[in-house]
Amino acid sequence: MMKVLILGGDGYLGWPTAMYLSRCGHEVAVLDNFAKRRWELELNVEPLIPIQTLHDRVEAWRAVADRRIELFVGDLRNYGVVEGVLDTFRPDAVVHYGEQPSAPYSMIDHNRSVFTQVNNVTGTLNVLWATKKLKLDCHLVKLGTMGEYGTPNIDIEEGFIEINHNGRKDTLPFPCQPGSFYHLSKVHDSHNIRFACKAWKLSATDLHQGVVYGIETDETKMDDRLATSFHYDDVFGTAINRFCVQAAAGIPITVYGKGGQRRGFLNLRDTLRCVELAIVNPAKRGEYRVFNQFTETFTILQLAELVAEQARKLGLATEIHHLPNPRIEQEEHHYNPTHTKLLDLGLQPHFLSNELLDTMIATILKYKHRVKQEIILPKVQWNGKDQEIEELKLMWAGA
Amino acid sequence: MMKVLILGGDGYLGWPTAMYLSRCGHEVAVLDNFAKRRWELELNVEPLIPIQTLHDRVEAWRAVADRRIELFVGDLRNYGVVEGVLDTFRPDAVVHYGEQPSAPYSMIDHNRSVFTQVNNVTGTLNVLWATKKLKLDCHLVKLGTMGEYGTPNIDIEEGFIEINHNGRKDTLPFPCQPGSFYHLSKVHDSHNIRFACKAWKLSATDLHQGVVYGIETDETKMDDRLATSFHYDDVFGTAINRFCVQAAAGIPITVYGKGGQRRGFLNLRDTLRCVELAIVNPAKRGEYRVFNQFTETFTILQLAELVAEQARKLGLATEIHHLPNPRIEQEEHHYNPTHTKLLDLGLQPHFLSNELLDTMIATILKYKHRVKQEIILPKVQWNGKDQEIEELKLMWAGA
Numbered sequence: 158m159m160k161v162l163i164l165g166g167d168g169y170l171g172w173p174t175a176m177y178l179s180r181c182g183h184e185v186a187v188l189d190n191f192a193k194r195r196w197e198l199e200l201n202v203e204p205l206i207p208i209q210t211l212h213d214r215v216e217a218w219r220a221v222a223d224r225r226i227e228l229f230v231g232d233l234r235n236y237g238v239v240e241g242v243l244d245t246f247r248p249d250a251v252v253h254y255g256e257q258p259s260a261p262y263s264m265i266d267h268n269r270s271v272f273t274q275v276n277n278v279t280g281t282l283n284v285l286w287a288t289k290k291l292k293l294d295c296h297l298v299k300l301g302t303m304g305e306y307g308t309p310n311i312d313i314e315e316g317f318i319e320i321n322h323n324g325r326k327d328t329l330p331f332p333c334q335p336g337s338f339y340h341l342s343k344v345h346d347s348h349n350i351r352f353a354c355k356a357w358k359l360s361a362t363d364l365h366q367g368v369v370y371g372i373e374t375d376e377t378k379m380d381d382r383l384a385t386s387f388h389y390d391d392v393f394g395t396a397i398n399r400f401c402v403q404a405a406a407g408i409p410i411t412v413y414g415k416g417g418q419r420r421g422f423l424n425l426r427d428t429l430r431c432v433e434l435a436i437v438n439p440a441k442r443g444e445y446r447v448f449n450q451f452t453e454t455f456t457i458l459q460l461a462e463l464v465a466e467q468a469r470k471l472g473l474a475t476e477i478h479h480l481p482n483p484r485i486e487q488e489e490h491h492y493n494p495t496h497t498k499l500l501d502l503g504l505q506p507h508f509l510s511n512e513l514l515d516t517m518i519a520t521i522l523k524y525k526h527r528v529k530q531e532i533i534l535p536k537v538q539w540n541g542k543d544q545e546i547e548e549l550k551l552m553w554a555g556a
Numbered sequence: 557m558m559k560v561l562i563l564g565g566d567g568y569l570g571w572p573t574a575m576y577l578s579r580c581g582h583e584v585a586v587l588d589n590f591a592k593r594r595w596e597l598e599l600n601v602e603p604l605i606p607i608q609t610l611h612d613r614v615e616a617w618r619a620v621a622d623r624r625i626e627l628f629v630g631d632l633r634n635y636g637v638v639e640g641v642l643d644t645f646r647p648d649a650v651v652h653y654g655e656q657p658s659a660p661y662s663m664i665d666h667n668r669s670v671f672t673q674v675n676n677v678t679g680t681l682n683v684l685w686a687t688k689k690l691k692l693d694c695h696l697v698k699l700g701t702m703g704e705y706g707t708p709n710i711d712i713e714e715g716f717i718e719i720n721h722n723g724r725k726d727t728l729p730f731p732c733q734p735g736s737f738y739h740l741s742k743v744h745d746s747h748n749i750r751f752a753c754k755a756w757k758l759s760a761t762d763l764h765q766g767v768v769y770g771i772e773t774d775e776t777k778m779d780d781r782l783a784t785s786f787h788y789d790d791v792f793g794t795a796i797n798r799f800c801v802q803a804a805a806g807i808p809i810t811v812y813g814k815g816g817q818r819r820g821f822l823n824l825r826d827t828l829r830c831v832e833l834a835i836v837n838p839a840k841r842g843e844y845r846v847f848n849q850f851t852e853t854f855t856i857l858q859l860a861e862l863v864a865e866q867a868r869k870l871g872l873a874t875e876i877h878h879l880p881n882p883r884i885e886q887e888e889h890h891y892n893p894t895h896t897k898l899l900d901l902g903l904q905p906h907f908l909s910n911e912l913l914d915t916m917i918a919t920i921l922k923y924k925h926r927v928k929q930e931i932i933l934p935k936v937q938w939n940g941k942d943q944e945i946e947e948l949k950l951m952w953a954g955a
Contacts, residue, residue: 290940
């Protein structure tokens with residue numbers, strides 16, 4: 158059993174990961190600065206299911222599961238906080254979810270673009286420096302994104318690619334073409350971590366994760382107070398989750414552009430298992446490795462059709478609407494990313510099924526009265542034209 | 557003739573570029589926040605030749621050349637400053653030297669590492685956002701570095717490489733393996749700029765520059781008050797310049813490790829010409845292009861031997877000492893980077909010659925009494941061990 162520190166432990170993925178690893182018997186601590194709860198206030202969005210404070214959830218977990226999760230409040234941009242927490246808890250592994258996670262948020266304006274990159278890059282640099290300074294034998298498990306690669310016209314490998322050129326060859330970092338300032342921040346992190354592993358003999362696993370869907374885990378189901386932060390809005394929500402909410406709310410499913418954009422997806426439960434697999438099979442000293450963390454690919458239109466079909470079976474009259482794409486991205490493209498490393502370690506995927514969509518939609522229906530329809534349609538435009546978000550008078554609430 | 561704004565106009569390259577372009581007939585403005593002058597105070601280093609303030613140099617240029625360079629004082633991290641200057645001057649081209657330029661400085665400690673990345677990335681993001689917001693038809697000429705590529709075992713192309721993989725092909729960004737937090741900051745910039753050009757139809761030229769050497773240009777020679785900031789210390793000095801100072805001062809030339817590290821180099825005069833070529837042959841709207849900006853490659857040991865040989869001819873008893881390499885880098889490696897794009901635009905290189913080394917050493921001898929020998933040997937260790945720099949009690953002087 159290991160000591161695991163989870164950065165961003167208040168989030169959609171951080172909190173279920175904390176409970177899951179705690180229940181597996183690991184000694185778990187979480188750190189958060191609750192920044193995302195403030196971003197929610199800026200945009201007047203909130204999770205579908207009411208969420209307790211992190212303090213109260215940790216206490217509920219103790220009551221329900223009879224296990225203790227240690228709670229640290231702190232901001233990763235403050236080096237003293239990072240070094241202090243690492244020195245106090247001395248983890249075997251750090252799971253780093255503690256970043257601004259939204260592409261649309263990073264595209265709202267210059268303040269949020271700069272904030273996203275500075276916040277994400279600084280936090281990760283501080284973790285690297287503190288690990289080195291404290292001489293911790295600590296494996297960094299960093300959440301990256303499949304979006305770091307973009308959509309090249311060749312198959313995507315797991316982090317590195319062998320290139321033959323002018324009669325010579327080398328295995329080099331896979332070229333990245335990220336599509337937002339958020340995705341760019343993850344590319345910056347990846348470059349920084351790779352260098353630190355080489356220069357300082359740190360060890361890190363960079364999980365290039367696909368889009369996560371799902372609302373429940375075995376642990377969230379143990380008690381209403383243990384629910385996770387499930388978003389369906391245009392800024393923090395993601396495709397399948399948002400489509401299920403639209404179906405349940407009786408409004409059209411909205412696809413950006415043609416919907417031919419193909420992406421990797423995975424179930425929330427698989428995220429937890431992938432992180433566990435990375436922790437219990439750590440990278441070696443000096444090793445920086447990348448796992449492509451998704452279980453299947455779909456086009457956005459395929460997903461919309463799957464959700465609509467299932468919703469109709471449940472008696473919901475669900476339509477699909479195509480919207481002008483607010484993003485700058487290809488709507489038809491090659492997409493064939495490798496994803497064998499986690500399977501080799503033992504991942505058994507929960508594939509997207511009609512049963513799962515049934516369950517998701519049924520769960521959402523219980524909270525249908527909380528759905529704010531006005532926060533679902535996209536307001537942030539990648540090209541900055543016709544930004545409806547400007548009507549919100551979103552200046553800058555500070556960092 | 558064009559309106560050109562030079563960011564970092566107080567620096568080793570910024571100031572000679574300003575004078576050169578002004579003398580070519582362009583309307584030139586410079587911006588600086590004098591941050592580097594404070595970093596010099598932190599480390600107790602100073603340029604070999606006494607440097608006037610930027611205000612006084614601009615005034616001297618007016619007196620000597622009868623041309624006006626407009627001076628803005630400001631910090632690129634402040635978005636209001638950036639938008640204000642761009643809106644006031646409305647340049648056709650921005651030449652962006654305004655970043656923390658030293659790899660050793662970025663490796664001193666976590667503060668300087670985070671500062672380097674935040675400073676460099678934020679400044680460039682602000683320039684991109686302000687250009688977009690003001691709808692300026694303005695070409696960004698950004699100084700990057702050949703160090704973005706690292707030393708892969710294949711030939712280096714200019715920014716992009718065609719990759720054939722599993723029967724498909726694409727032209728993708730050349731994979732980067734930078735070797736310090738400074739070099740990483742330039743890679744982050746390159747990714748951000750490429751995205752902004754695509755998303756917002758901006759135009760940019762990313763000059764992946766080699767190591768610059770030289771002390772004089774036609775313009776600096778016009779008056780003592782017009783000298784540029786020539787560094788020979790371990791933090792802001794670079795190989796050829798430092799070797800010439802060691803030779804002139806009668807102390808051994810110090811080579812890091814075996815000296816087999818091969819790098820691209822160019823004369824200061826060629827930097828100015830390359831920037832001019834980029835400006836007068838601008839990138840198209842939406843285009844992000846990379847020029848590898850160097851004229852020849854040498855190993856560090858070759859350079860040491862060239863300088864030592866020339867110094868001996870001048871009657872200086874010059875030895876070469878090998879020091880343990882403070883950096884994490886290969887000391888024997890393949891290195892064959894392409895560099896045809898600037899030649900195609902008309903660059904006529906000033907190659908490194910015995911005459912040039914003669915002139916450099918002779919110029920340095922005039923200032924030999926100002927050489928501080930204690931600031932030449934490396935103090936910053938990439939692996940953080942035996943950091944002599946710590947003896948300086950360098951905490952953090954703030955940003």
